[in-house]
Each structure stands twice: as structure tokens, then as C-alpha cells.
Amino acid sequence: MDDYGLSVGNDVDLRETGGFEKWKKSGIKGLEREVLGKGVEKPKRITLSRWDNAWLSDAQVQYACLDAFLSWKIGESLLAA
Known part of the structure; x- marks a missing residue:
């Protein structure tokens, strides 16, 4: 993001948020199905x-x-659990 002068605060790796080892190599497609x-x-x-x-x-x-929307929905779901 630095290449474009953008900054992002409070970023989270969704694969780590749920605390499940099996998610470490998942992409958004796997997280969509799982979460x-x-x-x-x-x-x-x-x-x-x-x-x-x-x-x-x-x-x-x-x-x-x-x-981006799906990432937000996954994060919302994981953080609510």
C-alpha cells in the first residue's frame, strides 16, 4: 500500500483470528466456505x-x-464468536 500512499489501520490476518491451525494456508475462498x-x-x-x-x-x-466485503463479513463473524 505504501506504493500508492495508502495506510491501513487495525489490519488483521483473518486466518489467525479464528485460532484454527487448518486456516493458516487458506485463502479467502476457503474462509468463505468455512466461516x-x-x-x-x-x-x-x-x-x-x-x-x-x-x-x-x-x-x-x-x-x-x-x-474486501467478504473479508469484512468473515472478520465480523469471527470477532462476534
């Missing part, structure tokens, strides 16, 4: 697209927003 009980299918072509481009496509921005 929220559902998985969101995201297009592989977006997952594997060029995230290092100076400008993201609309589809990449939507994908990133979805990941």
Missing part, C-alpha cells in the same frame, strides 16, 4: 488477470470490492 458456510464463485479470468497494470479494469475493481 460463512458458502462460497462465492469468481471468474478465473479475472483472478488470473494482470493486477500489476497501472489501471484496473471494471471487472477487477468489482472483484477487489467483493473480496
Whole structure:
């Protein structure tokens, strides 16, 4: 984030929040299924697209927003437990 002049406070590694060893290698997809009980299918072509481009496509921005929202929902669920 430093590359873009952004700072984030109170960041949390969701894989550690639940305290489960099995989550240490999980990505957001695994956490969605485990914590929220559902998985969101995201297009592989977006997952594997060029995230290092100076400008993201609309589809990449939507994908990133979805990941951010799901991360928030997972964190909310874990912290409420």
C-alpha cells in the first residue's frame, strides 16, 4: 500500500483470528466456505488477470470490492464468536 500512499489501520490476518491451525494456508475462498458456510464463485479470468497494470479494469475493481466485503463479513463473524 505504501506504493500508492495508502495506510491501513487495525489490519488483521483473518486466518489467525479464528485460532484454527487448518486456516493458516487458506485463502479467502476457503474462509468463505468455512466461516460463512458458502462460497462465492469468481471468474478465473479475472483472478488470473494482470493486477500489476497501472489501471484496473471494471471487472477487477468489482472483484477487489467483493473480496474486501467478504473479508469484512468473515472478520465480523469471527470477532462476534
